[in-house]
Amino acid sequence: MRPSLPDPAAALFPDAASRARIGHWLVETLEAASRRVQAGPVTPTIDAQKFREELAAFDFRNPRPLEEAMRWAIEQMEHGIVQMSNPRYFGLFNPGANFPAQVADQIVAVFNPQLASSASSPVPVALEAHVIRSIAARAGFGPEATGHFATGGSEANYTALLCALTHANAGFARDGVRAFTGPVVFYTSRDCHIAWLKIAHQAGVGRAALRLVDTDGHGRMDANALTRAIEEDRAAGKVPVMLVATAGTTGGGMIDPLHACAEIARRNGMWFHVDAAWGGAALASEKLRGLLAGIERADSLIIDAHKWLATTMGCAIFITRHGHVLSEAFHASTSFMPSSNSNLDPYLNSVQWSRRFTGLRLFLALAAAGWEGLGQHVERGVEVVERVKARLLASGWTVANDSKLAVLDAVPPPSLGEVRELVRRVVASGRAWVAPTLFEGRDVVRICATNGETRDEDIEELVAALNTPP
Numbered sequence: 001m002r003p004s005l006p007d008p009a010a011a012l013f014p015d016a017a018s019r020a021r022i023g024h025w026l027v028e029t030l031e032a033a034s035r036r037v038q039a040g041p042v043t044p045t046i047d048a049q050k051f052r053e054e055l056a057a058f059d060f061r062n063p064r065p066l067e068e069a070m071r072w073a074i075e076q077m078e079h080g081i082v083q084m085s086n087p088r089y090f091g092l093f094n095p096g097a098n099f100p101a102q103v104a105d106q107i108v109a110v111f112n113p114q115l116a117s118s119a120s121s122p123v124p125v126a127l128e129a130h131v132i133r134s135i136a137a138r139a140g141f142g143p144e145a146t147g148h149f150a151t152g153g154s155e156a157n158y159t160a161l162l163c164a165l166t167h168a169n170a171g172f173a174r175d176g177v178r179a180f181t182g183p184v185v186f187y188t189s190r191d192c193h194i195a196w197l198k199i200a201h202q203a204g205v206g207r208a209a210l211r212l213v214d215t216d217g218h219g220r221m222d223a224n225a226l227t228r229a230i231e232e233d234r235a236a237g238k239v240p241v242m243l244v245a246t247a248g249t250t251g252g253g254m255i256d257p258l259h260a261c262a263e264i265a266r267r268n269g270m271w272f273h274v275d276a277a278w279g280g281a282a283l284a285s286e287k288l289r290g291l292l293a294g295i296e297r298a299d300s301l302i303i304d305a306h307k308w309l310a311t312t313m314g315c316a317i318f319i320t321r322h323g324h325v326l327s328e329a330f331h332a333s334t335s336f337m338p339s340s341n342s343n344l345d346p347y348l349n350s351v352q353w354s355r356r357f358t359g360l361r362l363f364l365a366l367a368a369a370g371w372e373g374l375g376q377h378v379e380r381g382v383e384v385v386e387r388v389k390a391r392l393l394a395s396g397w398t399v400a401n402d403s404k405l406a407v408l409d410a411v412p413p414p415s416l417g418e419v420r421e422l423v424r425r426v427v428a429s430g431r432a433w434v435a436p437t438l439f440e441g442r443d444v445v446r447i448c449a450t451n452g453e454t455r456d457e458d459i460e461e462l463v464a465a466l467n468t469p470p
């Protein structure tokens with residue numbers, strides 16, 4: 001008789017009592033760390049030299065107790081990152097993650113479902129589809145709309161370009177850009193998220209395929225400049241395939257003219273895509289969703305739930321009204337997968353194959369807060385920015401952008417010095433985090449409400465930090 005198998009590797013698969021003990025310790029330790037992070041500096045305070053030495057000591061030859069490694073990792077996180085969960089982080093669109101989304105990550109980590117196939121994960125696949133349908137309906141799409149969760153806005157936008165190319169020419173699937181009669185081009189405003197350049201590169205159409213259309217002086221795509229660019233390109237033998245309108249530009253929170261863009265795309269036989277990575281969250285609010293009128297005319301749209309909807313990182317949504325194009329772009333056939341339903345299985349409808357169950361984050365947030373609760377969160381962000389704006393205007397600042405969303409591009413009075421230096425001072429102080437950016441050619445301080453727990457005293461601290469002279 002063969003001897004029985006050795007026990008499982010105990011450090012990787014500890015027994016139930018150890019897991020329970022470590023789990024309780026983790027919950028309490030994380031809660032305490034989180035409270036310190038919220039009250040502490042926004043910027044890293046780590047001793048970089050000490051960190052490097054300690055890291056180098058993990059040579060992976062001599063294992064350490066898991067709890068020791070966990071304690072070390074949590075300490076490094078507490079001191080070694082810009083803290084998105086700090087209510088004085090007025091930064092890029094990185095949220096303090098909402099609690100239901102954090103809990104979703106824990107649930108998913110334990111079950112670790114494989115979301116490639118509906119046969120492996122019937123419940124998660126159906127649950128994600130339910131959330132997608134709900135968002136699509138909110139955006140004004142019909143019941144034919146479909147889509148999936150993606151790792152981020154970049155992947156979701158990449159999906160849109162692949163759909164546009166597949167839709168534009170039946171030969172693209174087999175022959176790539178060689179199927180087209182001339183160089184492919186697609187259009188965004190010059191204030192788009194510049195990941196579009198990487199997307200053009202990876203899709204094989206080349207970075208020159210991206211046409212950056214002028215803005216109208218207020219940070220929105222200039223529809224006349226767009227029409228001229230398309231005419232010029234056609235005359236030069238180029239093949240326009242897609243128009244991308246940004247609904248909530250990264251720098252200034254501006255919304256391109258969606259109806260005009262829809263019309264121009266239709267007239268020119270182009271795929272109309274709306275990049276609502278950040279601004280799409282406004283759909284949750286009854287007060288704000290009207291700002292996105294015209295989005296319902298898109299062939300596809302994306303929203304990053306990990307931005308203004310405050311899920312944990314890596315939770316984007318791609319939606320299209322042309323499910324057959326999505327299936328055409330990502331079809332594959334193999335005998336080893338447990339299911340191969342082209343209308344259903346995520347691996348046959350998206351860039352990814354193996355995939356994590358990220359949709360549970362938004363499902364739990366929506367289940368617990370409802371559209372109304374998510375809407376209140378979004379409106380609260382707008383209110384935070386309105387209060388910052390009023391305080392800055394009262395102390396001699398001017399405002400460059402006219403966004404109705406939760407981002408302010410502000411210009412300091414001359415006494416506070418040059419923008420980049422001012423931002424450097426504020427960030428170095430650890431009192432608050434803001435970014436420098438360019439809006440319509442001007443240097444501005446970009447202040448964005450991304451944290452759902454910012455209070456009036458945090459606004460006061462931000463304003464005081466911004467108004468501290470050199």
Ligand SMILES: Cc1ncc(COP(=O)(O)O)c(C=O)c1O
Nearest residue numbers: 152153154193250275277278304
């Ligand atoms: C308008 C817009 N589109 C796309 C992206 C890229 O999204 P991600 O960082 O999730 O890939 C961003 C990120 O800020 C964005 O603001």
